[in-house]
Amino acid sequence: MKYKNLLFFSLLGFPMLIISCSHDNYLTPNGEITGAIVDNTTGSAVLTEQPNGMKIRLLEVSYGANVTPIDFWAKPDGTFENANVFAGKYKVVPIEGAFFPADTATVDVKGQTEVNFKVTPFLVIDATLSTMAGGISASYQLSREKIGDKIVEAKIIVSEYPSVGNTINEYSVSRDLSATADETVLVTHYTDKVTGLTSEKVYYARVAARTNNANKKYNYSEVVKLTIP
Numbered sequence: 001m002k003y004k005n006l007l008f009f010s011l012l013g014f015p016m017l018i019i020s021c022s023h024d025n026y027l028t029p030n031g032e033i034t035g036a037i038v039d040n041t042t043g044s045a046v047l048t049e050q051p052n053g054m055k056i057r058l059l060e061v062s063y064g065a066n067v068t069p070i071d072f073w074a075k076p077d078g079t080f081e082n083a084n085v086f087a088g089k090y091k092v093v094p095i096e097g098a099f100f101p102a103d104t105a106t107v108d109v110k111g112q113t114e115v116n117f118k119v120t121p122f123l124v125i126d127a128t129l130s131t132m133a134g135g136i137s138a139s140y141q142l143s144r145e146k147i148g149d150k151i152v153e154a155k156i157i158v159s160e161y162p163s164v165g166n167t168i169n170e171y172s173v174s175r176d177l178s179a180t181a182d183e184t185v186l187v188t189h190y191t192d193k194v195t196g197l198t199s200e201k202v203y204y205a206r207v208a209a210r211t212n213n214a215n216k217k218y219n220y221s222e223v224v225k226l227t228i229p
Contacts, residue, residue, distance in 0.1 A: 031085040031109040033058070037078045037094050037102075040118040041145050045078030046099060047220040049165025054097030054217070056080045061089040061106070071095070076163065076223075085109055098122045098210070098217040100146060120146050127207040127221035129156075131228055135195040140207045140221065142185060149211040151185050152178040156192045158205045162225070166208055166218050171197070178212075197228045 037046045037054065048054050050073060058070040074080040074094065092115055093104040099119040107115050127140035138156040155174035157164055171194045177185050197203060203226055208218040 027086070029084045029086050030111075031087040032081070032083040032112045033085055033090075033092065033107070033109055033115065034081045034112065035079065035115045035117065037074060037080070037097065037099075037117045037119055039124070040120050042124070046097065046119060046121055047078055047222060048074060048076055048097060049167055049218070049220065050076045050163060052167045053165070054099075055095050056082070057093050057095050058082075058085065059091040060086075061091060076165070087111075093117075094119065096215050096217065098213065098219045100148065121219050122148050122211045122213060122217075123151065123209045123219040125154075125207050125209055125219060125221040129205050129207070129221075129224045129226065131226050132193070133229060134199065135193055135197050135228070136203065136205050136226055137191060137193045138205065138207050139189065139191045141189050142209050144186070147182075149213050150178065151180075151182050152176070152210055152212045154190060154192075154207065154209040156194055156205060156207055158194045158197070158203050160201075160203060162204050162223060164204045164206055164223055165220070171203075199228050202227050 039046055054074045055071045056074055059067050072082050087110050089108050091104050092107050094102050094117050099121045102117050102119045105115050107113060124143045125140055127138055129136060129138050136158055154177060155172050157169040158171040159169045161168060173192045173194050204223050205226060206223045207221040210218045
């Protein structure tokens with residue numbers, strides 16, 4: 001009787017073993033896509049924030065028109081990377097950024113594949129940031145390569161964290177430009193200051209500016225690390 005029971009339970013376990021093994025045979029991503037989003041005129045990286053910056057959209061061509069897009073965030077420095085992609089042919093395009101619509105690239109992803117995009121930003125910010133007693137001063141001028149939506153806002157943003165942006169900041173001073181003609185904005189040098197900062201403490205600062213674009217996305221200057229005197 002004991003031998004029969006042993007045989008019975010052994011046979012029960014056999015199909016479970018087969019099922020378990022079959023689950024282990026799922027395919028895993030075998031491709032990686034990397035690249036950068038750069039200014040079409042200057043060749044400089046288009047800077048953003050994280051989270052809520054710009055995205056990269058992948059559309060696998062073999063699935064036809066009804067394919068579900070794969071969207072992932074770009075990095076604040078304008079580069080992007082996704083190592084969880086299956087090899088195949090994709091349409092790739094940057095979206096939801098502070099730039100005019102970009103051209104779509106068709107890419108064969110095989111192993112590590114690089115694709116770069118040239119875009120036209122809504123605004124370009126030339127900024128100089130410096131410290132003062134208890135604060136940070138930003139001197140800046142806005143420019144653009146192409147006329148788009150009305151320029152509505154510029155601001156200096158400051159944080160204790162390097163990921164400073166419109167989403168992450170503890171201090172900011174905003175300038176309303178919605179009632180000022182763009183022609184005037186573009187020839188004006190602005191200076192704004194954030195005060196009330198702690199002496200001998202490190203802060204990260206940058207300037208952000210926005211047009212009245214549908215996604216309310218900001219263009220950014222580089223992040224500057226500053227120690228308050």
